[in-house]
Amino acid sequence: MAVLQAQAQAAEEPQQINYRMSNYLETTKDIYKAAAETPDVGLCCTTTPVWSFPGLEIPKIMLEMNYGCGSTVHPRDLINSPKILYVGVGGGMELLQFSYFSRQKAGVIGVDVVDEMLDACKKNIKEAELTNDWLDASFIDVRQGDALNLPIEDASIDVAAQNCLFNIFHEEDLKKALQEMYRVLKPHGRLVLSDPIAEQTMPENLKNDDRLRGLCLSGSLPLKDYIKMITDVGFGTVEIRAKRPYRILHPNQYDTTEPIFIESVEVCAIKDPMQADGPCVFTGRTAIYYGTETHFDDHGGHILLQNQPLSVCDKTAGNLEALNDSNIWVSPSTYFYDGGGCC
16 A cells, blocks of 8 residues: 555656646746736846947837846857847847847747737837837747747757746756757857856755746856756857856845855857767866967867967866966966857
């Protein structure tokens, strides 16, 4: 009898977990339904100045509905009129910014699961047409859809992006969302993400608080875990472009015994082939050779010119440090990487 009871309990557990997880997603939908109907300026605190480009005017309502924690719009990702996917449309600001670079019919696809947010976004885009003579609403294709089951064809997207959405997901759902982004990207396509992270262990009571998770406060992972989730689905190159303070969950305001420091991180994951020795992760490390020769060759594909800084991935940085060469300096991670590195 005890065995049968244990089996029955085990059979019920996945259902209970799925029920709980569906509840947190429903809570999140409710939060952003309300934020679509009545803009909530303090809902998410973006810590990055809004990009300004010649001839681009962003309506005030879009700024008020900017529910992100960083920026996913980087001009160097957006050359040659790319096909762009943005998941979690918010007030449409980043759709507008992306369309500035794409400028083609349905060149930017916005996907959201909240109908009210889609309606608000479409209305805001129409408003943006009034002050941006280059903009045609047909540039932006706004669709109802789920990040866990994207309504997008395989290998059809050059640049995909999300801002302060994926941190909400429990890990199994985060894995699905990343797999979906990987699926729709073309080879060497880019996934640009901005999310909160936390190096401290998030208390279980906060992690399981559906509303705090929906508010992008309690689903934060440590950066290494976040990167591993990305590389585990197959992205061969990862760039950490920025990391900055975001929020503090203090015992004065939250049910925690110690302050929890949250940062926002901006990441670009590139659908490059995975190398035999693992992914190339750039966290802003630099190597400098200051010996007496004109250059240093590690015979692993890396040449350091005398007194010339070279951005290197974490694997290469580790290999250079392991040489214990007194003529080579390797920096710690700065978490600021802007391209041009060697892996």
